[in-house]
Amino acid sequence: MNLFQHWKHHVGAAIMLAASLSAHADDLLGRVKQHGELLVGTEMQFAPFDFLENGQQAGFNKDLFAAVGKIMGVKVRFIDLPWDSVLPGLDAKKFDMVAGPLTVTKARMERYAFTYPIADATDALLKRANDASIKQPSDIAGKVVGAQKSSAQNEQLKTYAATLKQTPEVREYVDNNQAYADLASGRLSAVANSLTNIAYVAKQRPAVFAVVQPAFGSKVYFAYCMRKDADSQSLDDAFNAAISTLNKNGELAALQKKWFGVAVSLPMALPTPNT
Template structure:
């Protein structure tokens, strides 16, 4: 399988500029289910670089999330339009109504939940510490002191890594030598392989894919932080859209369809909460 991501900033900027030049309300999405049906399409924003949740294969976005979205589009009787964009532009794009909702694996955090309308969880992930198998010196999370650590910029793993750096400084008097932030998780794996990075902080699902693709190339030395729930995000003004997402996920859970898709993409089912999953003060 070919796993690609949009890493060329210039191309992204050019594409964004071209879209911005489109006249009228071609880019304006969101609102209500009636609006979506009137347009005849469900438009969502995704960063397709988080296999097996959402990724690109043979030039097409596929994955667990894509299958769920296709089910939702069929339910509405409309066409699915899935825009593959850099993660850093998804939430701002949501607020400017570039799409109906964000259908990518966004970690539920207290700060985000006060600004954006999260759906019920669609997945769960753990922050794993990984090194190259050629690196025999690092074996425990405590070994990260004075080492170069890397993860994806703007991801749920970034604050987990920053918090662990703080804990190391508090306990041992020194933290990471440097925290490098990359545009995408595959870049972290590349940096581990070429030796420019000592330790990577990767989500458990991403690590599983990498270890399957490159057996004997990486090894885990521990886990940091707490498991995080992943969800989709709607504009706070579009409560009907969030309710539709939640109701459809519940229907899929009750029918067994969601478990079927989880087994297809992850090899196992997930025990996901249906209540009390949002932090205090969440919208």
């Protein structure tokens, strides 16, 4: 091989490599791997999934995304926003996906692509531990209750409230911590959130809060989401493959026990929600 042929061979190889890298980066997963970073939008006021502890992120999401990132070979960077800004941020492509997590609903499935379920999201009520007037969900009739603005739990609460003989007043909050504070101070009689979330809150402050049994919402699941387009499909597939791996090797169950207090069997496919 002469010098010109040698040069031509290397240039050709470089062009092929560049073309390969370009093709690989044509979808979201390719770009994430090329940059070595998965950008995730979330709201860090949603314990036990995402919250701040001494000014630092803590919770189930941080641990699970770290495990998924290790499998995928990328680092994970979270962007903390008020919840009602998170989905618009995803739509505007300010990040690759949303941690949240979100309650999977029919309306949301029409607009977003979801990962496999990562927790139970069935809606339930949190009350003050010393409030004997609420023994079951229907006892909130005529009372003042609260939930987070723009959340599926808020919508479920409003739907349930409309079925009661005396409709309760539903107040909306920017984040759940504000609602819990108003509940503790007596400005609310109950707060609606997923059973997973309120069980954690009651466990942390048993002298202040208690869970109202049974849950009032229909069976639904939490999952993470991304844009519903061909560009994001490869990332969704890779993320689901990682969740499946963590489910099989026991890491997902271990994280559930760590943050929820109990491991719940989850379907490794997304069930179609009733609502």
